[in-house]
Amino acid sequence: MSSIPARTSSTVGRLLVVLLALLVAQGGTGADAVTKAADSAAATPDRPHYDVTLRGNADGSRWTGRERVSFRNASDRPLREVYVRLWGNGVDKCGTAGTPPPVKVSHVRGGTAGPLTVNCTALRIALPKPLGHGERATVSFDVSLTVPGRNDRFGREGAFRFLGNALPVLAVHDAKGWHLDPYVPTGESFYTLASDFRVALDHPTRLKVPATGRTRTLPGGPGRSITLSVAHRVRDFAWAAGPFRTAVETSPGGVRVRSYWAPDTSATGVRLTRQDGVLAVDRFGGEFGRYPYGEIDLVMTSEFGGDMEYPGLVLLGTTDEGSAVVHEIAHQWWYGIVGNDEYGAPWLDESFAQYANARFYGWDTRDCWSEEDWPDDRAALTNSMAYWAEHRGEYHLIYTAGSCALADLERTLGAGTMARLLKRYAHDHWYGVSTTADFKKAAQSVTHSDLGPFWKQHRIR
Numbered sequence: 001m002s003s004i005p006a007r008t009s010s011t012v013g014r015l016l017v018v019l020l021a022l023l024v025a026q027g028g029t030g031a032d033a034v035t036k037a038a039d040s041a042a043a044t045p046d047r048p049h050y051d052v053t054l055r056g057n058a059d060g061s062r063w064t065g066r067e068r069v070s071f072r073n074a075s076d077r078p079l080r081e082v083y084v085r086l087w088g089n090g091v092d093k094c095g096t097a098g099t100p101p102p103v104k105v106s107h108v109r110g111g112t113a114g115p116l117t118v119n120c121t122a123l124r125i126a127l128p129k130p131l132g133h134g135e136r137a138t139v140s141f142d143v144s145l146t147v148p149g150r151n152d153r154f155g156r157e158g159a160f161r162f163l164g165n166a167l168p169v170l171a172v173h174d175a176k177g178w179h180l181d182p183y184v185p186t187g188e189s190f191y192t193l194a195s196d197f198r199v200a201l202d203h204p205t206r207l208k209v210p211a212t213g214r215t216r217t218l219p220g221g222p223g224r225s226i227t228l229s230v231a232h233r234v235r236d237f238a239w240a241a242g243p244f245r246t247a248v249e250t251s252p253g254g255v256r257v258r259s260y261w262a263p264d265t266s267a268t269g270v271r272l273t274r275q276d277g278v279l280a281v282d283r284f285g286g287e288f289g290r291y292p293y294g295e296i297d298l299v300m301t302s303e304f305g306g307d308m309e310y311p312g313l314v315l316l317g318t319t320d321e322g323s324a325v326v327h328e329i330a331h332q333w334w335y336g337i338v339g340n341d342e343y344g345a346p347w348l349d350e351s352f353a354q355y356a357n358a359r360f361y362g363w364d365t366r367d368c369w370s371e372e373d374w375p376d377d378r379a380a381l382t383n384s385m386a387y388w389a390e391h392r393g394e395y396h397l398i399y400t401a402g403s404c405a406l407a408d409l410e411r412t413l414g415a416g417t418m419a420r421l422l423k424r425y426a427h428d429h430w431y432g433v434s435t436t437a438d439f440k441k442a443a444q445s446v447t448h449s450d451l452g453p454f455w456k457q458h459r460i461r
Contacts, residue, residue, distance in 0.1 A: 001331075103166065334353045
């Protein structure tokens, strides 16, 4: 997001030790115990593949069609159900009698649908039979999306429509159980596994449709076109629609950068955004690992607030001074490629993206950490969105104090060591999921100095 604004893994570790001891006492081997425990805690359903066909109305404010998702059970425990998250209902919740929620799912096949829960953002689908380890299953359903009348990531600005977090996606089950966290308007609640998408968007030809993935536009019916998008190993799928102006260029590193902007957007801001976007995608590719998706879309309007990142697509409020494009492109790595539970540990994407942003612009981060910024001892950089949602006035610390903490870590380790740490860390979690414990362990492995005092000082718990 814009640069302005349960049980821990250690507990799981102790449970594994206890399980290991029990199994050894019963004649099991240590390797068997660890493998079985790890399989039971594996994030699932994994390797999802989404096939989606949607038809948009005349102005792109309503989309209807069918979604089909196949998935695998990565856990050694039978999978008896899946949950689909309808994040687009987050703001309006279950709607009112006269105004239904903007995202509706119906005619479910491949399982039995229950009632909507978590303010109409979660749909349980009971599978017809337990799904064993490594087995695949498929569910499908009709989808209806009505773009809300607000300027938001799932919303509109003038003639332009934004469909971020609109498409239903699978929830994740891991060692903590099903992640059915509530929607938060400040920050993100999202936690998904790397997935494949094939999406066909049927729309009026006069509308341009930037979207996640590699896209091509084909002829449709009279006066209509079909934007076909294919995306591999991404965590979500988003698109926009409207009478955008467009431009395409290829970065020196070979990434196709497609720019879309509303006609009233500042020409200077568009130029700066395109310039910084091209530089950033190559810069971060060198620092964290080559951008793997081949294409990225920059969507610019004059009044969009908050800015928002999606795999291969970013939504940007753009003024004469440019936009937050560098921060949002950094999110392609920190949340997109290197995943995290954005509700449980938002610092792992926002602080890392802002640290990358600060390095890109060469900001002076010396002595930027201050204990005076923290209201009390309960406040920590590693708090979940449950805390930040109740303390919105403090949420900026994720960006300011978080980037400062990583800049201080760079000074503690040395610039070269920090660069190698981040590149190796990204490599080790490429398309996977990272945790605070993972990062602390990785950082400690590159130095002989005890980093315990550093974590304590910087409220990284």
